[in-house]
Amino acid sequence: MEIHSKSERWNFQPDLVFDCTVVILKQGDDYFFATSERRETNVNIEDLNSTRIPTENIFPLYQDTLTKFTNIDNGRDIFVKRPSLNAYKGSDLISRTLLQEAQICEQLLASPHENIAHYRGCKIQHGRIIGLCFDKYAETLWERVERGVKVDESCFRQISMGVQHLHKLRLIHCDLKDENIMFRKKDRNDLVIIDFDSCVQHGASLPAKGGPIPNGIDVADFSIDLCAIDRIRSEAVVNGQAE
Known part of the structure; x- marks a missing residue:
């Protein structure tokens, strides 16, 4: 198991006070959620008590109405936007938001504009959407x-x-x-x-x-x-x- 990402959570009322560090761990294709009372730079993975994040809570099922990314143009730089798991709070909000964004991007793909990011389709793994692909910008x-x-x-x-x-x-x-x-x-x-x-x-x-x-x-x-x-x-x- 390895650390996938870390971020600090703060309480903003009435004063700015450190709450905890959210740690996302990864093992194979599975992700785990943990919190630490230590600041981000002082987190020790051995001290964490993690729980597995249900896959359906972060990666929605691919739907046939969506465009599947196929990298037929290997010379073009592609940016894969992946969901931020640090925002996980025990619900399927991340999964629902990712699916909603994919559906919005389908509308943009059908009606492109030079001042709107060029969407390339969904990145799929094991039948689920794990990211959205766009042209890479500077x-x-x-x-x-x-x-x-x-x-x-x-x-x-x-x-x-x-x-x-x-x-x-x-x-x-x-x-x-x-x-x-x-x-x-x-x-x-x-x-x-x-x-x-x-x-x-x-x-x-x-x-x-x-x-x-x-x-x-x-x-x-x-x-x-x-x-x-x-x-x-x-x-x-x-x-x-x-x-």
């Missing part, structure tokens, strides 16, 4: 700003066009932020919107995971994404990174 908007590269108006136009395409499909991203916007190349300005695990149909219930919601909004609405674009632009201006 860097996020956040990483570009961190490099000190200014963002010009064409970038915001592209973000808006990508969002407009989603909205034409009656989809709300619900988690638009600079970490979910990526550039194809480090030396180019053409970008795509990524990460659709919070994306839902217009009028649907708000996702459990997502970005800030405007006041008075209690279901998925176009204004969520439009306010997010304004927020991204404002933050870039404040940080002196917008031209």
Whole structure:
């Protein structure tokens, strides 16, 4: 058995207090959940009391209506988005979210747009979806700003066009932020919107995971994404990174 991933959980009210370190262990094709009272860097695998995570709670069954990834183009770099098991809390939420994102991506595959990440299909193992495959991109908007590269108006136009395409499909991203916007190349300005695990149909219930919601909004609405674009632009201006 080996450590697959670790992350710290914190309580934010009333003060920021360390809660525990979540540890995901892996043995063969099985995953195990454990917590430790120690900080992440001090976790000792021998001290952990782990429990097996039911496979159906993290990896949904593949459905014939979904696209199966087949790497027919070996020269193209592919990014496999896998579910974050550190968020596991004893339910099948991770599995349901992964399946929902795959279904959303099928809509995007049927109606592609240059400012939306190119989806390639589901990665399947033992009849279950273990990840979603996309073209690999160079860097996020956040990483570009961190490099000190200014963002010009064409970038915001592209973000808006990508969002407009989603909205034409009656989809709300619900988690638009600079970490979910990526550039194809480090030396180019053409970008795509990524990460659709919070994306839902217009009028649907708000996702459990997502970005800030405007006041008075209690279901998925176009204004969520439009306010997010304004927020991204404002933050870039404040940080002196917008031209």
